[in-house]
Amino acid sequence: MKNLVFAAMLTVAASCTGPQPPINLIPKPVSVTAAGGYSTADTGSITRSQPDAPMPPEAYRLTVDKNGITVKASGEAGYFYALQTLKQLQTDRGVPHVDIADEPRFAYRGLMLDVSRHFFPKEFILKLLDEMSYYKLNRLHLHLTDGGGWRVQIDKYPELTRLASYRTDAAWGAGYGRGNRFLPEGTEGAYGGYYTKDDIRQIVAHAAQRHITVIPEIEMPGHSSEVFAAYPELCCAGEAYQGGDFCIGNPKTIPFLQDVITEIMELFPSEYIHVGGDEASKRHWRTCPKCQSLMRRENLKNVDELQSYLIHRMDEFIHSRGRKLLGWDEILQGGLAPEATVMSWRSTEGGIEAARMGHDVVMTPVSHLYFDYYQADPNTQPPAIGGYVSPRRVYGFNPVPVDSLTPEQHKHILGVQANLWTEFVPDEKHAEYMLFPRALALAEIAWTPQQQRSWLDFKPRMNAHIAGLQSRGINAFTLSDEIDISTKVDTVNKLIEVTLDAEKHPAEIRYTTDGSTPTASSTLYDGKPITVTDSVSIAAAIFRNGAPQKTYYGKVDYHRGINKPIRYNSTYSPRYTAGGTNALLNGYRGGITYLDGLWQGCENTLDCVIDMGEVTDIHEVSARFMQLIGPQVFQPGSVELLTSDDGVTFTPRGTIPTTVASDDPKLSFQEYAFYGNWRGRYIQLKANETNGGNFIFTDEIVIW
Ligand code: ACM
Ligand code: ZN
Numbered sequence: 079m080k081n082l083v084f085a086a087m088l089t090v091a092a093s094c095t096g097p098q099p100p101i102n103l104i105p106k107p108v109s110v111t112a113a114g115g116y117s118t119a120d121t122g123s124i125t126r127s128q129p130d131a132p133m134p135p136e137a138y139r140l141t142v143d144k145n146g147i148t149v150k151a152s153g154e155a156g157y158f159y160a161l162q163t164l165k166q167l168q169t170d171r172g173v174p175h176v177d178i179a180d181e182p183r184f185a186y187r188g189l190m191l192d193v194s195r196h197f198f199p200k201e202f203i204l205k206l207l208d209e210m211s212y213y214k215l216n217r218l219h220l221h222l223t224d225g226g227g228w229r230v231q232i233d234k235y236p237e238l239t240r241l242a243s244y245r246t247d248a249a250w251g252a253g254y255g256r257g258n259r260f261l262p263e264g265t266e267g268a269y270g271g272y273y274t275k276d277d278i279r280q281i282v283a284h285a286a287q288r289h290i291t292v293i294p295e296i297e298m299p300g301h302s303s304e305v306f307a308a309y310p311e312l313c314c315a316g317e318a319y320q321g322g323d324f325c326i327g328n329p330k331t332i333p334f335l336q337d338v339i340t341e342i343m344e345l346f347p348s349e350y351i352h353v354g355g356d357e358a359s360k361r362h363w364r365t366c367p368k369c370q371s372l373m374r375r376e377n378l379k380n381v382d383e384l385q386s387y388l389i390h391r392m393d394e395f396i397h398s399r400g401r402k403l404l405g406w407d408e409i410l411q412g413g414l415a416p417e418a419t420v421m422s423w424r425s426t427e428g429g430i431e432a433a434r435m436g437h438d439v440v441m442t443p444v445s446h447l448y449f450d451y452y453q454a455d456p457n458t459q460p461p462a463i464g465g466y467v468s469p470r471r472v473y474g475f476n477p478v479p480v481d482s483l484t485p486e487q488h489k490h491i492l493g494v495q496a497n498l499w500t501e502f503v504p505d506e507k508h509a510e511y512m513l514f515p516r517a518l519a520l521a522e523i524a525w526t527p528q529q530q531r532s533w534l535d536f537k538p539r540m541n542a543h544i545a546g547l548q549s550r551g552i553n554a555f556t557l558s559d560e561i562d563i564s565t566k567v568d569t570v571n572k573l574i575e576v577t578l579d580a581e582k583h584p585a586e587i588r589y590t591t592d593g594s595t596p597t598a599s600s601t602l603y604d605g606k607p608i609t610v611t612d613s614v615s616i617a618a619a620i621f622r623n624g625a626p627q628k629t630y631y632g633k634v635d636y637h638r639g640i641n642k643p644i645r646y647n648s649t650y651s652p653r654y655t656a657g658g659t660n661a662l663l664n665g666y667r668g669g670i671t672y673l674d675g676l677w678q679g680c681e682n683t684l685d686c687v688i689d690m691g692e693v694t695d696i697h698e699v700s701a702r703f704m705q706l707i708g709p710q711v712f713q714p715g716s717v718e719l720l721t722s723d724d725g726v727t728f729t730p731r732g733t734i735p736t737t738v739a740s741d742d743p744k745l746s747f748q749e750y751a752f753y754g755n756w757r758g759r760y761i762q763l764k765a766n767e768t769n770g771g772n773f774i775f776t777d778e779i780v781i782w
Pocket of ligand 1: 356357406423
């Protein structure tokens with residue numbers, strides 16, 4: 079009877095005419111052909127038919143036309159994804175006529191939520207799963223255990239939740255929980271919580287209905303201090319609050335971890351079991367008699383090998399039970415376990431190394447996919463852990479490193495994941511704010527072929543989705559009024575092309591090139607690059623209803639030092655090369671994060687000599703340094719300029735001290751600019767960080 083009613087509705091499906099609004103699908107499908115017109119067929123009466131040839135399990139073909147809605151898919155996941163696409167296509171006028179052929183780029187499309195530093199109730203996880211499925215994300219990695227609290231019921235070790243899931247302080251970010259003490263469950267006013275086994279079963283079932291796998295993480299050997307509040311004998315010191323690493327040498331430790339993993343495997347049907355492996359201090363192992371004795375017995379040369387021993391044992395255990403071990407990239411240290419899959423977080427390097435060794439990899443680099451990082455100018459945002467990962471930056475990540483892997487090795491890159499660590503994320507609303515809309519950019523990285531991805535194409539779609547997120551009760555970040563001033567240096571034609579971009583769309587951007595504050599009558603940016611052949615100071619702002627929002631500034635110089643040879647008396651860090659020897663004379667200035675690949679970082683000292691090629695007039699030499707003391711980025715105490723005719727004898731031309739206090743925690747920049755009428759062939763710049771042992775970062779030495 080029901081089918082007959084649906085069939086009748088299909089036959090009356092009508093086409094509406096009129097201008098067609100854009101189709102704002104996220105992630106963008108592989109192929110969309112829009113025919114014009116709308117179907118008003120009931121989206122619950124969909125014809126499902128078998129494809130002529132088998133399709134991959136997540137692929138689908140969706141056709142909406144005057145005859146109604148047809149989905150072809152071989153697998154249930156493909157059918158499910160067609161329905162998600164259909165939901166996104168729905169408008170007040172019906173469903174636009176389209177023919178969509180679609181399948182994901184990557185099998186692993188993940189989000190990680192840290193439920194230890196702050197606890198997130200089951201209801202929030204269910205809501206998050208709904209949003210993930212709407213955007214075709216298919217892995218939820220739950221970081222269930224860490225120093226913030228143990229968050230899952232384990233029957234064999236009830237003290238884990240009784241004594242290590244509630245704590246004194248709700249806040250965790252400032253001081254990273256130092257001074258926090260765990261309190262027994264039930265203590266009045268204590269902060270915390272955990273998932274019962276029934277909660278987990280409900281989460282796993284809700285996820286499975288949405289073709290999402292929940293991957294549990296049980297941290298080891300580091301980030302485990304909460305365990306020792308319940309079972310102090312499992313750490314080297316034998317008492318709580320003395321460190322975060324398991325005592326691997328204690329004969330009780332590995333059985334404990336294997337028992338826990340056994341119960342975890344009963345609860346979570348996922349192929350992968352994540353065992354952490356990151357950031358163990360390894361400090362106590364060097365002196366602990368039990369650890370030292372184990373190292374002697376097993377002939378382990380150092381503490382990295384001791385960690386590797388534990389991970390090997392867990393790998394063997396998990397593998398023997400038909401599952402696979404997943405761990406953060408530090409599990410490479412001391413030798414990677416044979417069946418392990420690596421989650422590459424510190425950079426993509428660990429992932430590349432593992433893929434070359436024939437191991438599977440999930441890319442989740444801190445530089446692009448850490449959603450605990452600021453998503454806009456820190457001065458406009460609630461406190462976050464640091465960094466700068468804007469939606470644009472997320473979108474710019476390509477998980478398959480170009481040129482560094484063979485096609486065979488590429489296959490080991492299973493996909494991508496973004497991580498929301500929650501030191502600075504106290505509640506659900508804030509988690510939503512950090513996750514959305516960046517998760518939409520993640521979804522598109524994970525699903526859409528790289529060659530079909532473009533920020534300018536994604537941006538309007540992302541903007542269009544914000545109202546939908548809000549209508550579903552998601553506290554999405556509504557995007558910044560920032561203007562990205564980006565440059566492209568053309569050394570052949572000796573010019574720099576400047577592009578202005580806002581993440582809001584549409585945006586009326588007005589700008590000046592003399593540094594003056596833009597007004598409603600300033601030049602309207604038309605999307606085409608601005609050409610600079612000398613020196614300009616760009617000032618740009620978004621205008622709304624004739625009023626400027628915040629003004630953004632950028633200095634652009636096609637200066638006389640560009641592409642000149644440079645010699646270093648100091649070394650720059652291999653982690654922050656900004657492209658290497660030419661970085662400070664390439665015309666590119668960095669943005670607000672030292673991680674953007676444009677800032678060059680030196681440990682303590684920068685001392686370099688630029689060769690202008692001949693004795694020449696020098697009128698101005700300037701360099702900018704950054705300070706952000708959280709990650710140990712400091713201003714130099716002072717910057718000194720010297721010049722020389724012969725490269726041997728140098729004449730001091732001045733020293734400029736910093737004006738930024740070394741304990742000033744705010745992100746700040748100082749320009750050290752020297753003006754004069756000098757002659758010389760060689761220009762030497764020296765800068766020293768005075769606290770010792772910290773980083774100094776500069777992006778360009780400008781010479782006129
Ligand atoms: C990590 O961010 N420590 C994996
Ligand atoms: Zn020990």
